[in-house]
Amino acid sequence: MLYFNIRLTKSSLYLELAPMAAGKKGHIVMIPFMAQGHIIPFLALARQIQQRTTSFTITIANTPLNIQYLRSSLSSPNEIHLAELPFNSTQHGLPPNIENTEKLPLTHIAKLFLSTLSLEAPLRSLISQITEQEGHPPLCIISDVFLGWVNNVAKTLGIRNLSFTTCGAYGTLAYISIWSNLPHRKTDSDEFHVPGFPQNYKFHRTQLHKFLRAADGTDEWSQFFIPQIALSIKSDGWICNTVEEIEPLGLHLLRNYLQLPVWNVGPLLPPVSLSGSKHRAGKEPGIALEACMEWLDLKDENSVVYISFGSQNTISASQMMALAEGLEESGISFIWVIRPPFGFDINREFIAEWLPKGFEERMRDTKRGLLVNKWGPQLEILSHSSTGAFLSHCGWNSVLESLSYGVPMIGWPLAAEQAYNVKMLVEEMGVAIELTRTVETVISGEQVKKVIEIAMEQEGKGKEMKEKANEIAAHMREAITEKGKEKGSSVRAMDDLVTTILSPNKAV
DSSP states (O other), rough: EEEEEEEEEOOOEEEEEEEETOOOEEEEEEEOSSSSSHHHHHHHHHHHHHHHSSSSSEEEEHHHHHHHHHHHOOTTSSEEEEEEOOOOOOOOOOTTTTOSGGGGGGGGGHHHHGGGGGGGHHHHHHHHHHHHSSSSSSSOOOETOOTTTTHHHHHHTOEEEEEEEESSSSHHHHHHHHHHHHHHGSSSSSSSTTTSOOOOOEEEGGGSSSHHOOOOOOSSHHHHHHHHHHHHHTTSEEEEEEETTOHHHHHHHHHHHSOOEEEEEOOOOOTTTTSSSSSHHHHOSOOHHHHHHHHHHTOHHHHHHHHTTTOOOOOOOHHHHHHHHHHHHHHHHHHHHHEOOOSSSSSSOOOGSSOOHHHHHHHHTTTEEEEESOOEEEEHHHHHHEEEEEEOOOOOOHHHHHHHOOOEEEOOOTTHHHHHHHHHHHIIIOOOOEEOOOOOOOOOOOHHHHHHHHHHHHHHHHHHHHHHHHHHHHHHHTTTTTTTTTHHHHHHHHHHHHHHSSSSOTOO
C-alpha cells in the first residue's frame, strides 16, 4: 500500500510515493475554503483526527499558494499529506498569484468564491488517483461549508461527504439561514426573525454585511452562497468547531435546522507546543515573541487590552484615529496588531499619518502601548496573565482562542458571521461588550474610552465578564479532557466522528 504527497498540474499528477504506514484503513481528503480563518481550523481538525486514531491517511487539497502556507505550518513533512490543485487566479478576474482572501480587496471577494467551482475537476482527478493507488476510493471527503459542490463529487463517486463549519453553531445557523431565506428582504423593519431561531430572537439590519444587506437572490453573492449552502445541507453530516457546554442553544438549533448529525469537536486550536505564529498560520509575527513577552511581563495582571481584527480585516482611517484617541485617553495599556486602514492595500507599509500625531512615539516612550505590524503572537498574548480583554472582530477562531484563556471580549464585528458571534457572546454568554459594528459606522474616541473602561473595570460588568469567561474556559478544558474512561464532550464527539467515517456508508 502507498501513501503520497500530490501535486496536480494541468497535464499530469505528481506523486511522491512511500510505503503506507501499517494499519492504515482508509483515506480522508479535506478541502477548505481559501482563507486563513478556514485553512487553519482544517489543519487543526486533521491533527485532532490523527491524534485519535492511526487508521487514516489524511490529505488536505487546495490551491498551490495555500498549500505553501500549509507546508510552512507543518512541523513534519509526513504529518499531513498535501495536494496542490491547479488554479490560475487571472482566469477568474482576480489579480495574479492571489489564491486567498488575505490579500484580496473586498470588491474581489465574490470572484474568489465563484472561482472555487473550478476546483471540481482537479478534485475528481485527485480522488481517481487515490482510488487507483490504494485500490478503493477514500472513505470520506471533509469539505468546507462554502464548497457545497464537493457533495456532488462525493455522491457521484460513492464517498461519504461531511461538511465542516469553521464557525460556532449559533453563528453558522444565523449565517446559513439568513443567506438561504433572506428574511431581511421580507420586512420593512430593521429587526427581523431568522428561520431556525425562536420567534423572540430578533436580528438587526446593522448586523448584516453590506453585500448581504443588499442581496436579493439574483446578485453574484446570492448566486454563489444560496446553492452552495443548499448542497452542504445535503451532505451526510456536519462537523462544528465548538463545545457542547458553551453553545447548548446554538447546537440544539443547528441540529434542528439541518436535520443531520452535528459533531461538536472544538475547540480546534493550534498546538500550544508550536511557539509563535509561524507554525500555526505560516506567518512571521511583526514582533519577536521574546520582546512581546518581556513587555507584557512589565504589566500588572489583567491590565492590558489586546487589539486585533484577524487575518484579513481592518477598520477605516477615521475609526483607526478614534480608536487611538480613545486608547490614549483611557490610560490603559494595550497591544495593537495594526494594518493599513480600509481602502488601502492591507499589505503595504503602515504610515504614521493614519494615527494621531506623535501617538506611536508617546506610546513607545511611556511603554503604554505596543504597536505590532500585521501579525502578532496571538495565543501567547491571550494566555499571558497581564491580558485583561481582547478588542476583536470576533471571528470564531479568535473567539475560541480568547475564551480558552478566560479573556473577555470587546466586539467590533466587520464581516461574515462576526456580528452573530458578538450577539451570542453578549446575550447568551455574557462575556463581551459590543463597541460598534462594520467598517462604515462613525465612532468617537470618547466611545472607545468608555467601552474599554467598562470591559477593564475590576468590579461591575468587567468583573462579571471575566468570571463568566473563566467559567467557559473551564468548560472548554473539560470538553477535551480524557481521564481513563471519563471523556469530555468534544473527545466523545471526535470518537463518534471517527467511528462514523470508518463505518459503511449507508447514505450513498
